[in-house]
Each structure stands twice: as C-alpha cells, then as structure tokens.
Amino acid sequence: EEVAKLLELKAQLGGDEGRHQFTLKTAKGTRDYNPKQMAIREKVFNTIISCFKRHGAENIDTPVFELKETLTGKYGEDSKLIYDLKDQGGELLSLRYDLTVPFARYLAMNKVTNIKRYHIAKVYRRDNPAMTRGRYREFYQCDFDIAGQYDPMIPDAECLKIVHEILSELELGDFRIKVNDRRILDGMFAVCGVPDDKFRTICSTVDKLDKMSWEDVRSEMVKEKGLSEEAADQIGQYVSLQGGMDLAERLLQDAKMSQSKQACAGLTDMKQLFSYLQLFQVTDKVVFDLSLARGLDYYTGVIYEAILTQTGPVPVAAAQNGAGEKAEEGVSVGSVAGGGRYDGLVGMFDPKGRKVPCVGVSIGIERVFSIMEQKAEASAEKVRTTETQVMVASAQKNLLEERLRLTAELWNAGIKAEVMYKRNPKLLSQLQHCEDSGIPLVAILGEQELKDGVVKLRTVHSREEIDVSRAELVEEIKRRTSDV
Amino acid sequence: EEVAKLLELKAQLGGDEGRHQFTLKTAKGTRDYNPKQMAIREKVFNTIISCFKRHGAENIDTPVFELKETLTGKYGEDSKLIYDLKDQGGELLSLRYDLTVPFARYLAMNKVTNIKRYHIAKVYRRDNPAMTRGRYREFYQCDFDIAGQYDPMIPDAECLKIVHEILSELELGDFRIKVNDRRILDGMFAVCGVPDDKFRTICSTVDKLDKMSWEDVRSEMVKEKGLSEEAADQIGQYVSLQGGMDLAERLLQDAKMSQSKQACAGLTDMKQLFSYLQLFQVTDKVVFDLSLARGLDYYTGVIYEAILTQTGPVPVAAAQNGAGEKAEEGVSVGSVAGGGRYDGLVGMFDPKGRKVPCVGVSIGIERVFSIMEQKAEASAEKVRTTETQVMVASAQKNLLEERLRLTAELWNAGIKAEVMYKRNPKLLSQLQHCEDSGIPLVAILGEQELKDGVVKLRTVHSREEIDVSRAELVEEIKRRTSDV
Structure with a gap:
C-alpha cells in the first residue's frame, strides 16, 4: 500500500518521463468560455x-x-x-x-x-x-x-x-x-x-x-x-x-x-x-x-x-x-x-x-x-449546449452501419442528429446521453424495425415510444421539435 | 484663384491648427471589415x-x-x-x-x-x-x-x-x-x-x-x-x-x-x-x-x-x-x-x-x-447590409412626430424599421435611401392618411402604393417581407 501511495505521488509530480512542466492556465484576467x-x-x-x-x-x-x-x-x-x-x-x-x-x-x-x-x-x-x-x-x-x-x-x-x-x-x-x-x-x-x-x-x-x-x-x-x-x-x-x-x-x-x-x-x-x-x-x-x-x-x-x-x-x-x-x-x-x-x-x-x-x-x-x-x-431549467433534436440509437448489436446510414439521412434532411461513436453502445448509455444533454427524441433501430421499414421514435421526457415509418420520420421529428 | 489654390494646399497639408498628424491606417497585414x-x-x-x-x-x-x-x-x-x-x-x-x-x-x-x-x-x-x-x-x-x-x-x-x-x-x-x-x-x-x-x-x-x-x-x-x-x-x-x-x-x-x-x-x-x-x-x-x-x-x-x-x-x-x-x-x-x-x-x-x-x-x-x-x-444582385423591412416616410412637412410615433409602434411589434433623422426630409431622398440600401417597403404618412387612420404602403421596386389601415399595417408588412 505504501508503494502504491509513493507511485501515485510520483505520478502527481510529473511521472517518470521527465516531461516539461507547463503552467496550465489562461493569462491573468482572462478566461475560457465553456x-x-x-x-x-x-x-x-x-x-x-x-x-x-x-x-x-x-x-x-x-x-x-x-x-x-x-x-x-x-x-x-x-x-x-x-x-x-x-x-x-x-x-x-x-x-x-x-x-x-x-x-x-x-x-x-x-x-x-x-x-x-x-x-x-x-x-x-x-x-x-x-x-x-x-x-x-x-x-x-x-x-x-x-x-x-x-x-x-x-x-x-x-x-x-x-x-x-x-x-x-x-x-x-x-x-x-x-x-x-x-x-x-x-x-x-x-x-x-x-x-x-x-x-x-x-x-x-x-x-x-x-x-x-x-x-x-x-x-x-x-x-x-x-x-x-x-x-x-x-x-x-x-x-x-x-x-x-x-x-x-x-x-x-x-x-x-x-x-x-x-x-x-x-x-x-x-x-x-x-x-x-x-x-x-x-x-x-x-x-x-x-x-x-x-x-x-x-x-x-x-x-x-x-x-x-x-x-x-x-x-x-x-x-x-x-x-x-x-x-x-x-x-x-x-x-x-x-x-x-x-x-x-x-x-x-x-x-x-x-x-x-x-x-x-x-x-x-x-x-x-x-x-x-x-x-x-x-433556475431549475437546464441550459442546453447543443441543439440536437434526435439521437439515433439501437438496443441491439451490430447495427452501427444502419445507425450511420439513418443519421446521414437525417443530416441531409436538415435534422440535428447525433449518433454514438461506438460499434455496440448500450441503450442505457445512449438514453443517458440524451438526458444529460437535453436531446428530446431518440430514433431507435432494431432488426424488427428494419424489417418493417419503421423507426421507434421515443420521447425522452415521457418515455413514450411509437413506430414511425421511415418515409415520415423527418416530418415527424420536425413536427415534434418545431419549438426547438 | 492662385490664393484659393494655395489655401487648398495648406488645408491638405494639415490646416492651420498645427494638428498632430496621425497615420490613418490599420496595422500591416490587417483590415477592417466594412x-x-x-x-x-x-x-x-x-x-x-x-x-x-x-x-x-x-x-x-x-x-x-x-x-x-x-x-x-x-x-x-x-x-x-x-x-x-x-x-x-x-x-x-x-x-x-x-x-x-x-x-x-x-x-x-x-x-x-x-x-x-x-x-x-x-x-x-x-x-x-x-x-x-x-x-x-x-x-x-x-x-x-x-x-x-x-x-x-x-x-x-x-x-x-x-x-x-x-x-x-x-x-x-x-x-x-x-x-x-x-x-x-x-x-x-x-x-x-x-x-x-x-x-x-x-x-x-x-x-x-x-x-x-x-x-x-x-x-x-x-x-x-x-x-x-x-x-x-x-x-x-x-x-x-x-x-x-x-x-x-x-x-x-x-x-x-x-x-x-x-x-x-x-x-x-x-x-x-x-x-x-x-x-x-x-x-x-x-x-x-x-x-x-x-x-x-x-x-x-x-x-x-x-x-x-x-x-x-x-x-x-x-x-x-x-x-x-x-x-x-x-x-x-x-x-x-x-x-x-x-x-x-x-x-x-x-x-x-x-x-x-x-x-x-x-x-x-x-x-x-x-x-x-x-x-x-x-453578380448583378446587390448585397444588403441591413435587414430593414420598411422606411417610415412622409411627403409633407412637420410630420416628424408622427413618423417617430409610427416607427416606435413598428419597432415594438418586431418590425425592422428606419426613419430619417431630419425634421423635414424630401420624399425623394427618403425613397433614394430605400433604393440604395434595398429596403423593400415605404410607409408614407400624410395629413390625409392620418385623418383616415391609414398608411400608404409603397412597394419600392414596383412603385405600387396601397392604403393600409393602421391596425393591419404590422401584419401586412410581415406578410410582404416573410421571405426577408
């Protein structure tokens, strides 16, 4: 345990690579805007x-x-x-x-x-x-x-x-x-x-x-x-x-x-x-x-x-x-x-x-x-830092290509859309990202939806889900986010 | 005439006030954006x-x-x-x-x-x-x-x-x-x-x-x-x-x-x-x-x-x-x-x-x-540098107060409006300003219009004029400039 503490201390002091120590700050009197x-x-x-x-x-x-x-x-x-x-x-x-x-x-x-x-x-x-x-x-x-x-x-x-x-x-x-x-x-x-x-x-x-x-x-x-x-x-x-x-x-x-x-x-x-x-x-x-x-x-x-x-x-x-x-x-x-x-x-x-x-x-x-x-x-209301309208998600594995294809369709139709940069993200982490950044809608793809030519459109705050045909998806998203 | 020329030259050289001569320029490699x-x-x-x-x-x-x-x-x-x-x-x-x-x-x-x-x-x-x-x-x-x-x-x-x-x-x-x-x-x-x-x-x-x-x-x-x-x-x-x-x-x-x-x-x-x-x-x-x-x-x-x-x-x-x-x-x-x-x-x-x-x-x-x-x-098309929708103008004298009142009404209704800062501007110079800066509409006030509770709304490019009731003016301007 003592050794672990010493190693941690060493890491804090700059590691063992003899790296040049930068002063990590902005100039006096200035700030970044997050x-x-x-x-x-x-x-x-x-x-x-x-x-x-x-x-x-x-x-x-x-x-x-x-x-x-x-x-x-x-x-x-x-x-x-x-x-x-x-x-x-x-x-x-x-x-x-x-x-x-x-x-x-x-x-x-x-x-x-x-x-x-x-x-x-x-x-x-x-x-x-x-x-x-x-x-x-x-x-x-x-x-x-x-x-x-x-x-x-x-x-x-x-x-x-x-x-x-x-x-x-x-x-x-x-x-x-x-x-x-x-x-x-x-x-x-x-x-x-x-x-x-x-x-x-x-x-x-x-x-x-x-x-x-x-x-x-x-x-x-x-x-x-x-x-x-x-x-x-x-x-x-x-x-x-x-x-x-x-x-x-x-x-x-x-x-x-x-x-x-x-x-x-x-x-x-x-x-x-x-x-x-x-x-x-x-x-x-x-x-x-x-x-x-x-x-x-x-x-x-x-x-x-x-x-x-x-x-x-x-x-x-x-x-x-x-x-x-x-x-x-x-x-x-x-x-x-x-x-x-x-x-x-x-x-x-x-x-x-x-x-x-x-x-x-x-x-x-x-x-x-x-x-x-x-x-x-x-205020209780959260400040949104993006304007994303919909997250393209999936509950099943091996659907990255389908997610990317749908996301590009949405981008090309002028919809603000995000997709996770993972091959097989968990549905929960996709939904969590929506909660965190205030994304109101999730378009969920699965094998069944692909077969039926639909997308499951989920409203984040109410957790309601309805099937929307692929052809009507863009209009439906626009309709539901017209106040965004 | 010789004296006039000399005086002009003197003026060009900085006048007779011994004013400090500034170098009127931006720093090398920089520019203003007009x-x-x-x-x-x-x-x-x-x-x-x-x-x-x-x-x-x-x-x-x-x-x-x-x-x-x-x-x-x-x-x-x-x-x-x-x-x-x-x-x-x-x-x-x-x-x-x-x-x-x-x-x-x-x-x-x-x-x-x-x-x-x-x-x-x-x-x-x-x-x-x-x-x-x-x-x-x-x-x-x-x-x-x-x-x-x-x-x-x-x-x-x-x-x-x-x-x-x-x-x-x-x-x-x-x-x-x-x-x-x-x-x-x-x-x-x-x-x-x-x-x-x-x-x-x-x-x-x-x-x-x-x-x-x-x-x-x-x-x-x-x-x-x-x-x-x-x-x-x-x-x-x-x-x-x-x-x-x-x-x-x-x-x-x-x-x-x-x-x-x-x-x-x-x-x-x-x-x-x-x-x-x-x-x-x-x-x-x-x-x-x-x-x-x-x-x-x-x-x-x-x-x-x-x-x-x-x-x-x-x-x-x-x-x-x-x-x-x-x-x-x-x-x-x-x-x-x-x-x-x-x-x-x-x-x-x-x-x-x-x-x-x-x-x-x-x-x-x-x-x-x-x-x-x-x-x-x-391109033949002119680049507009303002988004003004309407100029509040008058052909007659002594209507500054009425012009200002109407302009404020339009501002308060969210209309982008301009008015000339002159007591008695010529109608021609008001119309010329619209031509120059691409303002599409002119709201013209006169004694008769004030009496009738209307405004003469002129379309700059077609020169058409119609009377619009004061109550409907905002909506009419919005309708006509909805593409702006």
Missing part, C-alpha cells in the same frame, strides 16, 4: 443583435490591434492600461482599449460621414482584474453608434429607445436610465463659480456620486481639488435634482443657470429629447439627473447610463459584480449600459479636422452575462 | 455554424492571448511568426497562432475527455502578408474537433462528412477531398529505405507535390535532403497512386508495403473509413491520395485536405488567393479545408501525460470569404 457559458452568451447576443438590426444598423469589424499612435492621447491617464505588443520589428502596435476610438479611426480613414453601425468584439485593459466580480482584462464590448449630421436629438433619442428595448427584452429586472448633458454640467460649473481649468477634475469628482455620499464628494472637491466651499455647496444644490422635461423647463427659468449659454443649449435639447422619448413611450424609465457625469473626456453633449434598480436575486448579482468600483465600460455600480454624444473624436483623426458628429451606446455585456449565468444557475 | 464584407461573412458563418450544430457540436471560446510557454514547441520553425506582447510586468504572453493548441490546453486544463466542439475566432501570424491574394496577419479560423476515445474512424468519417456538407452548401463549385494517413506515409518511407531520422523532412518535401513537379520534388529529396536515388524512385512510385477503398486493399497486398505494421494499420483504417464514407454517401468527392502529406507535425493518423477543382470564374479567384504559396491554414493551393487526427497533443499539456485522442477539421474561411466577395462583385 459550452454552457457560450450558450448563454449566444442567447444574449441574439437578443441584442436583433434589436440593432431592427433599428437598421449595419455591422463592421476592426482588427484587434491598432497602431499605438492611434490610441495615444485618447484615454487620459487610463492609457497606462493599454496592452502593447512587443517590438518585433515594424510598426508599434497596441491591443484596442475600446471600440469607439477604432470606430472614429475607421470613419476618418474611409471618409464615412453617415453610418448607423454596431460592433461586438473583445477589448483589452491591463486593469487589476476582479474576476469573481465579473471584471476581466479581456472582455466584450457591444456598441451601437449613429454618425452623421442630423437634426438635434433624434438619433440620441433612438439610442435611449434601444437601451430600453434591450434591457426590457433581457428581463434583468427593473431599470432606470439617467440622462444629463455635458453642456449642462459645464454651464452649472461656470455659474457656480468653478474656475474653467477645474471643470474636468470637478466633473470626475461629481462622477463619484453614485458610490460616495455627497459629504465625501464635497470634501474631495474642497480639500483635494481646492474648490471654494460656496461653489461646492451651490453644486450640491444642483446635483441633487432629478426629474423629467419639467426639470429642464424649470432650470431654463433658473436665475443662475439661465446665465450660461451652454447650459441653456443643453437644457433646450434636453426638453427636445424628452419630447421624442414621449413619442417612443420610454419616459417611464428615463430620468434627467444632474449628478450623472461619466468619466470619458470625449463626450460633448447628452450622456446617459442605465442601472438595474430591482432588489432581490438579480440585483444581488449586479451589486456583487461592481460593488464599490467602476464597471468595465467606465460606468458605475449596477450600470448595464452607457453612452453619449461625442462630436469631436472623428475630427481628431481627420487630416483636415473635419468633424463627424456621433452618438452611441455601449451595452455592459459582461455584467449582463454574469447576471444571466447566475439566473441560469438558480 | 458592412458589405460583414454581410457576406455573416452568411458564410451561418452556413458553417448550422452544419456544426446539425452535428451536435458545442461552442467554446478561449482568450486571444495565451501564456507564451503554452505555444512554445508546438509549431516548429513557424514559431518565429508568433506575435508576442510587450513585457509590461507580469506574465509573458503571445497572441494565439491557431485554435488547436488553445483547444488542447483547454481540454487538459479542464480535464475534459469527451467533447465535440466548434470554435470560430481570429488567429495571428507575423507572416509576410499578401493581402491582394487574401493572406492576412489577422484572420479567422473555423475549427470543428471531436475529442475522445471512440471506435476507429467513426468521428474521422464525420469530419469528412462535415467538409462535404459545408462545401456543397457554400456553392463554391466542384471539389475533391484528398485523404491519407500519417502511418501509411511513415510505413511507405520505411519500406522505401528512408532512414528514420529523415521521415519528417522527406514528408515536408512530399507535401510540396501539389505545387512542384515530381522531378523537382525528387531532386530536392536527393540533392538537398541526401536521400538515395533508389529510395526516391520507390517513393515516386507510391505517391503517384490515387484511388478509393480498392487502392487500400491493393496496398495491403503489396509485397513491400505489407511489410510495415504501421502502413498496414493505416491501410486497414483507410478501408474502414471508406466503408463509413459510403454509408454517408460522400465517396464521390473523396480520394485516397498517397501524395497528401500536410505540414503540421502533430498529426498521428488520418489526414485530409479539400481543394476546389472547378475551372471558371470561381477557381480563378481561388488560384489568385493562393498561387504558389501555402494558404493561411498551412494547406496547399486552392485548399479550402484541412485537418486530421492528432492523438498526442493534449497529452503534451497534461501533467501526467494522459492522452485524449482528437480528430478535427479547419475550414479555410478567408479563402471562402474572398471567393464569396468576388462572386458578389460579379
């Missing part, structure tokens, strides 16, 4: 892509790496999170950090001035991964953008309609879409007495209001950022405001706010936006919230962010996934979508600085995946 | 994925980069083509070179011993790109593999059936699938008097027979690789042989060949394979060809490769895409699929060296894309 995760991912993508197509969007794709200089100067201090490729001679390259900058590069390079496109692809950030909370270094982004010079707020309203449709269809629970405008924020800062050169840094502090108390935010403004107490308190008044079109109207009459041209432009557009949202019947979920700031520098107009609000099993998952930190798209706790208007980015790429106004939205798809995975985990 | 290319790509993927699902395959995904050591020692001298990431602290990483090695790593890491999976993703090779011939540094691979210990040749036959189905459905023209076996090749080398240590290098030379004459191959064997003339001539006898099950039977009786145990094992399996292929009714396209060698070292049994054979517009494209060089999957001229059995690769990753036998096939999807693109180019 078939179950892929099945959930496919379902989520289908819902989202259907919505994008319903709105007439085209699809584009860009390379996973860009020239390093293409990404330079677009992400502020987050640039340190960009993955660079090794200099192996030739161009200096970096992995894409998001899909927005490659999109702007694409528009400028191809002189595209009008497009409504979606792009679903992986992006890369050398962030400190918190994988148990659904934060990775390789993750999907799922972007929809409308580029082009149009009448104000119509494409912007469509983006919000899309968020509303997708979040409703994914059934993630109740949600709110917060809306604000960079011009309103800047106008507010101006009339509250924030010096021009402090707009961006004060904006970043305001952006923390979704996970810090006002007291802490105020303290950061005054103590760290050197803002006067009066200015901070005036900002505090405004950022506590929430409402709809009525709030925009009220602020247009506000003695201080109305002094800022920028704020007035933003507020007028906000009114317009809400009028379109009413036509789209989505105002139940949308709230004009002056505390919404969003991190990225490139926004120039309306900004928005969707959060899940429901308490219960689902939001617990959501909270776990982002508690106390920013989500992968640079949005806040519980956030599942975000975006806004960026009218200057394409111009940064155009040699003549020609601007192409853009507005877009990014669905926080990794958050959605982990919520869906937890829902699937909690 | 909406038209994406539409073709989606169609090809759908065909292939449907086939994989019909055969009960699951889907997995792995990260775009792996630990560098995971890829080390798997690709022979092609390792120099691997992209490394810059050492930014932490692990040393490389971009994946194919999907097979990550698959083997996945199986070993997760102790998976049985799986039928497909994986469609981009891989990276620092090759000398020949983009006009469809060769890129970033390209798709499209792999289907069956892992597990099964009775001989059943999964192998299914892989060939899959190639047959996919190439038939893609309508790329006539094709042949060449089959051989590494054990037959090795046995043949042994009985022809090739020294053991020259098997791999002579095998590489034989692999060139699809693009070099026998004389040149013979000369390389003798002059460069130092093989005896007698051995070379004996090989020459064998590699000219082509056939089916009959050829396998004949070689089993061959005085020399039958001396090799390995060759006999391979030939017996080849007979078995052909018997299954007969049941699958695919022997019309499959040929047992002793000149097929394939480059990769890790194959241990059956190997195969599909080539397009048709002359005419399609093969011209195929030839252009790979003339005189290897295709992206390491296969030969005109090759559109390839694969084989690799029973040892997973064991290289397992700490205890446990083997998981695998057989798989890779579809040469980039070749397929470029053939499909050329077919689309040559």
Whole structure:
C-alpha cells in the first residue's frame, strides 16, 4: 500500500518521463468560455443583435490591434492600461482599449460621414482584474453608434429607445436610465463659480456620486481639488435634482443657470429629447439627473447610463459584480449600459479636422452575462449546449452501419442528429446521453424495425415510444421539435 | 484663384491648427471589415455554424492571448511568426497562432475527455502578408474537433462528412477531398529505405507535390535532403497512386508495403473509413491520395485536405488567393479545408501525460470569404447590409412626430424599421435611401392618411402604393417581407 501511495505521488509530480512542466492556465484576467457559458452568451447576443438590426444598423469589424499612435492621447491617464505588443520589428502596435476610438479611426480613414453601425468584439485593459466580480482584462464590448449630421436629438433619442428595448427584452429586472448633458454640467460649473481649468477634475469628482455620499464628494472637491466651499455647496444644490422635461423647463427659468449659454443649449435639447422619448413611450424609465457625469473626456453633449434598480436575486448579482468600483465600460455600480454624444473624436483623426458628429451606446455585456449565468444557475431549467433534436440509437448489436446510414439521412434532411461513436453502445448509455444533454427524441433501430421499414421514435421526457415509418420520420421529428 | 489654390494646399497639408498628424491606417497585414464584407461573412458563418450544430457540436471560446510557454514547441520553425506582447510586468504572453493548441490546453486544463466542439475566432501570424491574394496577419479560423476515445474512424468519417456538407452548401463549385494517413506515409518511407531520422523532412518535401513537379520534388529529396536515388524512385512510385477503398486493399497486398505494421494499420483504417464514407454517401468527392502529406507535425493518423477543382470564374479567384504559396491554414493551393487526427497533443499539456485522442477539421474561411466577395462583385444582385423591412416616410412637412410615433409602434411589434433623422426630409431622398440600401417597403404618412387612420404602403421596386389601415399595417408588412 505504501508503494502504491509513493507511485501515485510520483505520478502527481510529473511521472517518470521527465516531461516539461507547463503552467496550465489562461493569462491573468482572462478566461475560457465553456459550452454552457457560450450558450448563454449566444442567447444574449441574439437578443441584442436583433434589436440593432431592427433599428437598421449595419455591422463592421476592426482588427484587434491598432497602431499605438492611434490610441495615444485618447484615454487620459487610463492609457497606462493599454496592452502593447512587443517590438518585433515594424510598426508599434497596441491591443484596442475600446471600440469607439477604432470606430472614429475607421470613419476618418474611409471618409464615412453617415453610418448607423454596431460592433461586438473583445477589448483589452491591463486593469487589476476582479474576476469573481465579473471584471476581466479581456472582455466584450457591444456598441451601437449613429454618425452623421442630423437634426438635434433624434438619433440620441433612438439610442435611449434601444437601451430600453434591450434591457426590457433581457428581463434583468427593473431599470432606470439617467440622462444629463455635458453642456449642462459645464454651464452649472461656470455659474457656480468653478474656475474653467477645474471643470474636468470637478466633473470626475461629481462622477463619484453614485458610490460616495455627497459629504465625501464635497470634501474631495474642497480639500483635494481646492474648490471654494460656496461653489461646492451651490453644486450640491444642483446635483441633487432629478426629474423629467419639467426639470429642464424649470432650470431654463433658473436665475443662475439661465446665465450660461451652454447650459441653456443643453437644457433646450434636453426638453427636445424628452419630447421624442414621449413619442417612443420610454419616459417611464428615463430620468434627467444632474449628478450623472461619466468619466470619458470625449463626450460633448447628452450622456446617459442605465442601472438595474430591482432588489432581490438579480440585483444581488449586479451589486456583487461592481460593488464599490467602476464597471468595465467606465460606468458605475449596477450600470448595464452607457453612452453619449461625442462630436469631436472623428475630427481628431481627420487630416483636415473635419468633424463627424456621433452618438452611441455601449451595452455592459459582461455584467449582463454574469447576471444571466447566475439566473441560469438558480433556475431549475437546464441550459442546453447543443441543439440536437434526435439521437439515433439501437438496443441491439451490430447495427452501427444502419445507425450511420439513418443519421446521414437525417443530416441531409436538415435534422440535428447525433449518433454514438461506438460499434455496440448500450441503450442505457445512449438514453443517458440524451438526458444529460437535453436531446428530446431518440430514433431507435432494431432488426424488427428494419424489417418493417419503421423507426421507434421515443420521447425522452415521457418515455413514450411509437413506430414511425421511415418515409415520415423527418416530418415527424420536425413536427415534434418545431419549438426547438 | 492662385490664393484659393494655395489655401487648398495648406488645408491638405494639415490646416492651420498645427494638428498632430496621425497615420490613418490599420496595422500591416490587417483590415477592417466594412458592412458589405460583414454581410457576406455573416452568411458564410451561418452556413458553417448550422452544419456544426446539425452535428451536435458545442461552442467554446478561449482568450486571444495565451501564456507564451503554452505555444512554445508546438509549431516548429513557424514559431518565429508568433506575435508576442510587450513585457509590461507580469506574465509573458503571445497572441494565439491557431485554435488547436488553445483547444488542447483547454481540454487538459479542464480535464475534459469527451467533447465535440466548434470554435470560430481570429488567429495571428507575423507572416509576410499578401493581402491582394487574401493572406492576412489577422484572420479567422473555423475549427470543428471531436475529442475522445471512440471506435476507429467513426468521428474521422464525420469530419469528412462535415467538409462535404459545408462545401456543397457554400456553392463554391466542384471539389475533391484528398485523404491519407500519417502511418501509411511513415510505413511507405520505411519500406522505401528512408532512414528514420529523415521521415519528417522527406514528408515536408512530399507535401510540396501539389505545387512542384515530381522531378523537382525528387531532386530536392536527393540533392538537398541526401536521400538515395533508389529510395526516391520507390517513393515516386507510391505517391503517384490515387484511388478509393480498392487502392487500400491493393496496398495491403503489396509485397513491400505489407511489410510495415504501421502502413498496414493505416491501410486497414483507410478501408474502414471508406466503408463509413459510403454509408454517408460522400465517396464521390473523396480520394485516397498517397501524395497528401500536410505540414503540421502533430498529426498521428488520418489526414485530409479539400481543394476546389472547378475551372471558371470561381477557381480563378481561388488560384489568385493562393498561387504558389501555402494558404493561411498551412494547406496547399486552392485548399479550402484541412485537418486530421492528432492523438498526442493534449497529452503534451497534461501533467501526467494522459492522452485524449482528437480528430478535427479547419475550414479555410478567408479563402471562402474572398471567393464569396468576388462572386458578389460579379453578380448583378446587390448585397444588403441591413435587414430593414420598411422606411417610415412622409411627403409633407412637420410630420416628424408622427413618423417617430409610427416607427416606435413598428419597432415594438418586431418590425425592422428606419426613419430619417431630419425634421423635414424630401420624399425623394427618403425613397433614394430605400433604393440604395434595398429596403423593400415605404410607409408614407400624410395629413390625409392620418385623418383616415391609414398608411400608404409603397412597394419600392414596383412603385405600387396601397392604403393600409393602421391596425393591419404590422401584419401586412410581415406578410410582404416573410421571405426577408
């Protein structure tokens, strides 16, 4: 026994072949998707892509790496999170950090001035991964953008309609879409007495209001950022405001706010936006919230962010996934979508600085995946990882050839069919495979069935069996699996 | 006029803002996919994925980069083509070179011993790109593999059936699938008097027979690789042989060949394979060809490769895409699929060296894309890049709100609808957009229609218009676009 233990230990230590020891892992912050995760991912993508197509969007794709200089100067201090490729001679390259900058590069390079496109692809950030909370270094982004010079707020309203449709269809629970405008924020800062050169840094502090108390935010403004107490308190008044079109109207009459041209432009557009949202019947979920700031520098107009609000099993998952930190798209706790208007980015790429106004939205798809995975985990229903409709089986020996012949007939008729790769598998193991992978039907062949020109068609869940003539088998399988 | 010209020149040189000059390009050997290319790509993927699902395959995904050591020692001298990431602290990483090695790593890491999976993703090779011939540094691979210990040749036959189905459905023209076996090749080398240590290098030379004459191959064997003339001539006898099950039977009786145990094992399996292929009714396209060698070292049994054979517009494209060089999957001229059995690769990753036998096939999807693109180019039919069913339009002014309201109604009913983002677009420009993007229907709103509770539904190609009541509009659109 002692010897057996020692041999086992030796085997664990690598066997006696002196084999090179690999580190069996994926790179830090990355993961494989197993078939179950892929099945959930496919379902989520289908819902989202259907919505994008319903709105007439085209699809584009860009390379996973860009020239390093293409990404330079677009992400502020987050640039340190960009993955660079090794200099192996030739161009200096970096992995894409998001899909927005490659999109702007694409528009400028191809002189595209009008497009409504979606792009679903992986992006890369050398962030400190918190994988148990659904934060990775390789993750999907799922972007929809409308580029082009149009009448104000119509494409912007469509983006919000899309968020509303997708979040409703994914059934993630109740949600709110917060809306604000960079011009309103800047106008507010101006009339509250924030010096021009402090707009961006004060904006970043305001952006923390979704996970810090006002007291802490105020303290950061005054103590760290050197803002006067009066200015901070005036900002505090405004950022506590929430409402709809009525709030925009009220602020247009506000003695201080109305002094800022920028704020007035933003507020007028906000009114317009809400009028379109009413036509789209989505105002139940949308709230004009002056505390919404969003991190990225490139926004120039309306900004928005969707959060899940429901308490219960689902939001617990959501909270776990982002508690106390920013989500992968640079949005806040519980956030599942975000975006806004960026009218200057394409111009940064155009040699003549020609601007192409853009507005877009990014669905926080990794958050959605982990919520869906937890829902699937909690649900009694099993996630199928194949779509197989029928297993071609046999209870008797020496029928491999007949099984293969029938399976090929079914494949050729477009039926999703499996057959065991064994000469003489046990019927029980064939039925067990159906149970395990949710295959609803079994087509059983035996000597008698072959003689009679029939197949015994078994329904897995009810164990019912009926003889079906070979000629009618395909139609019968289609009829019984029409909901698959 | 001179001044205007100078100003234009100045503008071309970058304007007067001293803007940073970006190099507006994608990285060498990479490309963007525009909406038209994406539409073709989606169609090809759908065909292939449907086939994989019909055969009960699951889907997995792995990260775009792996630990560098995971890829080390798997690709022979092609390792120099691997992209490394810059050492930014932490692990040393490389971009994946194919999907097979990550698959083997996945199986070993997760102790998976049985799986039928497909994986469609981009891989990276620092090759000398020949983009006009469809060769890129970033390209798709499209792999289907069956892992597990099964009775001989059943999964192998299914892989060939899959190639047959996919190439038939893609309508790329006539094709042949060449089959051989590494054990037959090795046995043949042994009985022809090739020294053991020259098997791999002579095998590489034989692999060139699809693009070099026998004389040149013979000369390389003798002059460069130092093989005896007698051995070379004996090989020459064998590699000219082509056939089916009959050829396998004949070689089993061959005085020399039958001396090799390995060759006999391979030939017996080849007979078995052909018997299954007969049941699958695919022997019309499959040929047992002793000149097929394939480059990769890790194959241990059956190997195969599909080539397009048709002359005419399609093969011209195929030839252009790979003339005189290897295709992206390491296969030969005109090759559109390839694969084989690799029973040892997973064991290289397992700490205890446990083997998981695998057989798989890779579809040469980039070749397929470029053939499909050329077919689309040559065809009169326009490739649609959206699926929009109806454009909500108006001939009169001030009906934006009514257009938006109707569009939202259609979206909510699942209709794919577009509306122009203008307050008062011209009817002509709305109709022109339909012509340009192939939208089949226009729902036209006017004061009279609104009063009557109807919509004028126009069929774009026939210019017919009928009034449809608002309540019946959704059904009528669905009815008319049921083939979309």
